[in-house]
Amino acid sequence: MVAEHGLPETLITNGEDRIRGIAERFGMDYRGVTVTRDTTLQMTPRGDLETVWGSDRIPDEVVVFVTEMPRLFSGLGGDTRARDSVVLAELDRERGAAVISLPALGPSPRRRLGKLITMVVSVLKDSSTEPFELSRGLVVERDGETEYVVAQGLVSRALLTAGMVRGNRPWRLIPMLTGMTAAAAAAASFGVFFSTIWSMANALSPWRLAAISVLSMVLATLWLIVNNRLWERTTDTYRPRARLYNTATVCTVVFSAVVLYVGLFLAVLVAAMTVIDETFLSSQLGFQAGLNNYLNLAWLATSMGIFAGALGSSADSHDDVLRATYGYRERLRRRAAQSSQGGEMSESH
Known part of the structure; x- marks a missing residue:
């Protein structure tokens, strides 16, 4: 588990016993939680998330990142009805990684977070590319190699807004x-x-x-x-x-x-x-x-x-x-991404 500093860190740290139970259910070992701030999850120029996991996947390892950033599916390559739907999770089966957006789970996300972690671990543990079952009201959209678990409708947007307000504390x-x-x-x-x-x-x-x-x-x-x-x-x-x-x-x-x-x-x-x-x-x-x-x-x-x-x-x-505003925290992520890219360019020279 990788969790951002703040509410994601609090929920994951307090729920480690439950997460350990989820891992044991799938015959896996829970290796603990790593807490990050602004460097592991960065923003691309068009506003998408860019995860820094490394290019090589360790066999049978699953990495689940929990972020406070809200996500909207842009509709690229998918059904136009899903455009700007609320993204609960992003999965990359090839790399065995998933990103869970905590605000999409509403102002009281503890129970829904446990269910979502169970679902993504189940999908990533299975090496097949077959479609997976979802809870009622959720659909899967694809954009390249990434699968998005999204929710549509006013209720999902209201839950996302309430979750963001709590995230703003x-x-x-x-x-x-x-x-x-x-x-x-x-x-x-x-x-x-x-x-x-x-x-x-x-x-x-x-x-x-x-x-x-x-x-x-x-x-x-x-x-x-x-x-x-x-x-x-x-x-x-x-x-x-x-x-x-x-x-x-x-x-x-x-x-x-x-x-x-x-x-x-x-x-x-x-x-x-x-x-x-x-x-x-x-x-x-x-x-x-x-x-x-x-x-x-x-x-x-x-x-x-x-x-x-x-x-x-x-x-x-x-x-x-x-x-206390998401726009400001997003700009911090963009700056972190630019600084990281600038540092890599300097090292290459």
Whole structure:
């Protein structure tokens, strides 16, 4: 097993007992897992994967590479209906190697990963070239010597997007937004100390408060994407993959914005209930105040805070934010491939 650093490494390392059982089922020895970063799996100029296994295959050896990179079948040499279908695995029987794309297995890939490893080992262990059986909903497409296990339909694309969002680890973006969080908290504090905000919050209907909340999170999302240049241009990669990367980026940033909003809302609610006495709040509103009035106050104050935080600050580390996007990680792979080719040319001279 060869696994990329990150989620593939975690899943393979934690599931080694199961993988060892799979190997024993086929009369093989499990030789462990090798963890790589950006050099074993590289990107070709047209965006395909290029595995560096070496030209010679050791008899009866099977190498399975698990990558975090999403794969779309381009349709070259295959049915046009399969174009841009989601690729779960790529198999090269001649070299006894397979590449499994982890994001295609969805946000909870552990069980499906074990089944897919079992399938590819079974195929690669068999030296014949006969077609192999697949689970329901999967088909095999060929491009030269490579066989692609692909899934079609909206469900497979939704699973791929969800898997990519998990691969981006959006919860890691939140600690990088301390500047935005501080600006949002400072702006939201006005809602706790100014009675005008109290009256306005309780005068607005729930629908209007909800609209303000959505607008504030949309603004925060747009600001983070534009300010940190997270949008993947179609000139950098081909259009379907650019759309895929941008969808995952938007979902990742939205997730971070929602978590930030919920955290700030709870903090403002606790602060309001601690600082503002219920009797005093009732006297300012002109009627008996209750929990729902504190909720409305925190709701509007949080939306105001997110507005101010989005416009008033940016992420603390531009590079760290970029690492949470697939487009940036793909560019790193291209650079690694170019550096490797440049090094080989220098050695040959």
